[in-house]
Amino acid sequence: xxxxxxxxxxxxxxxxxxxxxxxxxxxxxxxxxxxxxxxxxxxxxxxxxxxxxxxxxxxxxxxxxxxxxxxxxxxxxxxxxxxxxxxxxxxxxxxxxxxxxxxxxxxxxxxxxxxxxx
Ligand code: 5GP
Ligand code: ZN
Numbered sequence: 001x002x003x004x005x006x007x008x009x010x011x012x013x014x015x016x017x018x019x020x021x022x023x024x025x026x027x028x029x030x031x032x033x034x035x036x037x038x039x040x041x042x043x044x045x046x047x048x049x050x051x052x053x054x055x056x057x058x059x060x061x062x063x064x065x066x067x068x069x070x071x072x073x074x075x076x077x078x079x080x081x082x083x084x085x086x087x088x089x090x091x092x093x094x095x096x097x098x099x100x101x102x103x104x105x106x107x108x109x110x111x112x113x114x115x116x117x118x
Contacts, residue, residue, distance in 0.1 A: 004049040009099035023074050027066035039107030050100040053089040071104055080106045
C-alpha cells in the first residue's frame with residue numbers, strides 16, 4: 001500500500017484526518033462524505049494512492065474490483081436495494097480530490113438524463 005503524504009484521502013486512510021468509517025478491508029476504505037448530497041453518501045477509496053480512474057491499469061485494477069465488491073457488501077449489510085455509484089475523473093467531471101474514489105448514493109429517488117449534468 002503506497003500512500004501519498006500530501007493527499008487528503010491518504011491522510012484519511014491512515015487516520016491522520018478523522019472520518020466516519022463505514023467499511024474497511026485490506027484493499028478498501030469507505031467513509032461518509034462530509035457534504036452529503038443524498039441521505040446515503042459514502043466514498044469508497046483504494047488503500048493505495050491512485051489519482052484517478054485514468055490511472056487504473058493491469059497492475060492496480062484489483063483495487064477497483066475490490067471497491068465494487070465492498071459496495072455490494074455494504075449495500076447488502078445496510079439493506080440498500082437501489083443505489084448509484086459515481087466516479088468523477090478530471091476537472092470537467094468535477095473531481096476535486098485527486099485520489100480515486102467512488103461515490104455511493106442512495107436513500108432517495110434520483111433523476112437521470114442530460115439535465116442532471118449541470
Ligand atoms: P469529487 O468532487 O472529487 O468527486 O468528490 C470529493 C468528495 O469528497 C466531495 O463529495 C466532498 O464532499 C468530499 N470530501 C472532501 N473533503 C472531505 C473530507 O475531509 N472528509 C470527507 N469525509 N469527505 C470529504
Ligand atoms: Zn491519496
